[in-house]
Amino acid sequence: MKMLSFPRSAADRFRAAHAADPRRLRLAFFALLAVIVVLMSVKYAAKISKPGDSGQQSRSAFLRWRELINGVFRGENIYVGVNEYPNPPIMAVLLRPFAALPPVAGALAWFYAKVLLAVLAAVWVFRLVGARRPPPPAPLPEGKGGNDLRNSDPFAESEEASRFGAPFPSGRGAGGGGLRLDLAKAAAIVLCLPPLLGDLSHNNVNIFILFLVVGCLEAFRRRLDTLAGLTLALAVACKVTPLLFVAYFAWKRCWRVLGATLVGLALWLAVVPGLTFGWDRTRDLMAGWYALMVERPLLKGEVxxxxxxxxxxxxxxxxxxxxxxxxxxxxxxxxxxxxxxxxxxxxxxxxxxxxxxxxxxxxxxxxxxxxxxxxxxxxxxxxxxxxxxxxxxxxxxxxxxxxxxxxxxxxxxxxxxxxxxxxxxxxxxxxxxxxxxxxxxxxxxxxxxxxxxxxxxxxxxxxxxxxxxxxxxxxxxxxxxxxxxxxxxxxxxxxxxxxxx
Known part of the structure; x- marks a missing residue:
């Protein structure tokens, strides 16, 4: 019986601690995540400081692409040869400030930049999942109803409201909804840790793509449709798969988002690279990327x-x-x-x-x-x-x-x-x-x-x-x-x- 009662008593103590001071438990969780990230960065720094099998520093995706990114600025075509760059030229333009640094410094700078982007993406995701409570109804005329506006508001901060999608409460709502919501957010982060930590260790651009996709949705949530479209266009220009969101917004008939996306695609695929590399060279680079990443899998059927x-x-x-x-x-x-x-x-x-x-x-x-x-x-x-x-x-x-x-x-x-x-x-x-x-x-x-x-x-x-x-x-x-x-x-x-x- 004591063994059976131990988990229950531990849960009761945890629930009581959360009710007394939810911020303390949240800070402890964030501190644990910070320790994990710092330890991973130390491990990553030790890994990339050692040369690879070729004798060069190539023990992460960033270091492998670094030479190609610097090469495209030296006039090389990075879409032909033994090592082929998988992203359009705009990605090389964005990574240039990091690639221009010494190898270890640039890799660690990109590592911690992605940590910041992941934190922002998580904040925006939880905002998106929560729902804003509408303003309380106007007071009824005297004698036409009670004055208890909380009871008349179906979106009051309670367990039932959180079930519908009210904002993540502060933790003091009825029924312990705040505890469940904090646990839900913590669980989402923990469940997503394997790919997040994997991308940090690999040091590729996937967290950056997550940031752009969620940033588009955050702008859309704020009704900044033009910004949402431009951000979505940058995500598509860096990696093709966010193109599915273009189809989604077309189904939703969000024409301003779609218009801004079309303008953004021209901006990120042609204008910015054209101003950076020159128009003729940008055309050649885009043709090389198209042959590598679009023509071969989609038109030639290479799987x-x-x-x-x-x-x-x-x-x-x-x-x-x-x-x-x-x-x-x-x-x-x-x-x-x-x-x-x-x-x-x-x-x-x-x-x-x-x-x-x-x-x-x-x-x-x-x-x-x-x-x-x-x-x-x-x-x-x-x-x-x-x-x-x-x-x-x-x-x-x-x-x-x-x-x-x-x-x-x-x-x-x-x-x-x-x-x-x-x-x-x-x-x-x-x-x-x-x-x-x-x-x-x-x-x-x-x-x-x-x-x-x-x-x-x-x-x-x-x-x-x-x-x-x-x-x-x-x-x-x-x-x-x-x-x-x-x-x-x-x-x-x-x-x-x-x-x-």
Whole structure:
């Protein structure tokens, strides 16, 4: 009995400590995260100070790309040759201040810049998931009703209001809603730590892309549509996958955002590189990038089937066609090394499956993403709108031509939605259990393989552990949106239902 009562008493003490001083527990959590980041930076500094197999400092993505970034400013074409730069020229322009520094100093500066960007992205994500409480109603004329405005306000800071999507309370609301919301935010951060820490260690640009995507949504939340479009355009110009948000805003008929995005694409893909490198050279660089990253996978059908690719395309072709999961490069010539195909259905059939899954996802967006955002009175935040945006983020991972595990930093948004929903949204019991199970399973699928030796972790990637985690979260977020649309069950929502037509 004492063993059974210990967890309960510990939970009671934790609840009492949070009720007495929630800020203290939050600061302790942030301090723990800060210690983890500092220790990782020390480990990263030790790693990059050692030369790689080639004798050069190349033990992180930033250091590998650094020479290419500096090379493009020396007049080199970085899209041909043994090492090819995967991003458009604007990315090299943005990274130039860091690449111009000495190798270790530049790498650490980019490391800590990304820490700051990740913090800002997390703040904006939690703002997006929460909903702003409308102003209290005007007092009724004397004799026409009670003066207890709190009881008449369905959005009062209470447990029920937080279930609907009221702001994250201060922790002193009724029913302990503040504690659950703090736990939801902490859980979202912890669940997203593997890709976040992985990208910091790898020191690539994925956290920067997360920052741009969430920054676009923060500007949209503030009704700064032009800024939202320009920010989205920069995200697309740096990495193609945020293009899904262009389709999303087109479905929402947010024309100002789309117009600003088109202007921004011209600005970031042509004008800024043109002013930096010259117009003719920018045209040649863009042609080289297009041939490398667009023409080869989309027009020529070249599919990356190596085990790090966790996109649906890589998963289907790797396991269901005669395609290699390991490739070696003797004399810089790609040579298949290992196959782990479960069955060979042929590349045409695999192509049809990928296209069918892509079409199914697009149909799901049309059916489920119905939250109104165009009218001045429409809320551009809250867990429902955030769930739609998280659904798009999951599509970015699943339906890209290639998705490495570090790209999963954009899971911060769908994870925040799922933890929020499990914590405070009134859901059908089966939906809540599935969402909770999806959170646990996806964390195990993405975090546990990394605890094993290199070969075991690689084999887990061969069979698509991250792909399965993305799929589980996609289904879970889709169920939340189906609940909101009335397709699965009801959501407790005081007040008027918004028009979803």
């Amino acid at each position: 990356t089937t190596e085990h790090p690719n966790q996109a649906v395309t890589g998963f289907v072709y790797r396991l269901f066609t005669h395609s290699p999961s390991y490739i070696v490069y003797p004399d810089n010539i790609p040579t298949p090394a290992e196959y782990h195909n479960l069955i060979d259905i042929g590349r045409p059939a695999a192509w049809a499956i990928v296209k069918a899954l892509t079409a199914a996802f697009a149909l799901a967006v049309v059916v489920l993403c119905r939250w109104p955002v165009r009218r001045p009175t429409d809320a551009r935040q809250g867990w429902v709108f955030a769930a739609e945006c998280g659904f798009i983020c999951l599509g970015m991972l699943l339906f890209s031509e290639r998705t490495w595990k570090h790209h999963a930093v954009v899971l911060l948004l769908p994870l925040a939605v799922l933890t929020y929903a499990v914590a405070v949204v009134e859901l059908p019991r089966r939906v809540r259990r599935f969402a909770l199970g999806a959170l646990v399973a996806s964390f195990l699928l993405t975090a546990v393989p990394g605890l094993f030796a290199g070969r075991a972790a690689d084999l887990a990637m061969v069979y698509g552990t991250h792909t399965l985690a993305f799929a589980l979260q996609t289904v879970a977020v889709g169920l939340l949106l189906a609940c909101r649309s009335g397709g699965v069950g009801g959501i407790f929502e005081p007040g008027r239902e918004p028009n979803l037509r």
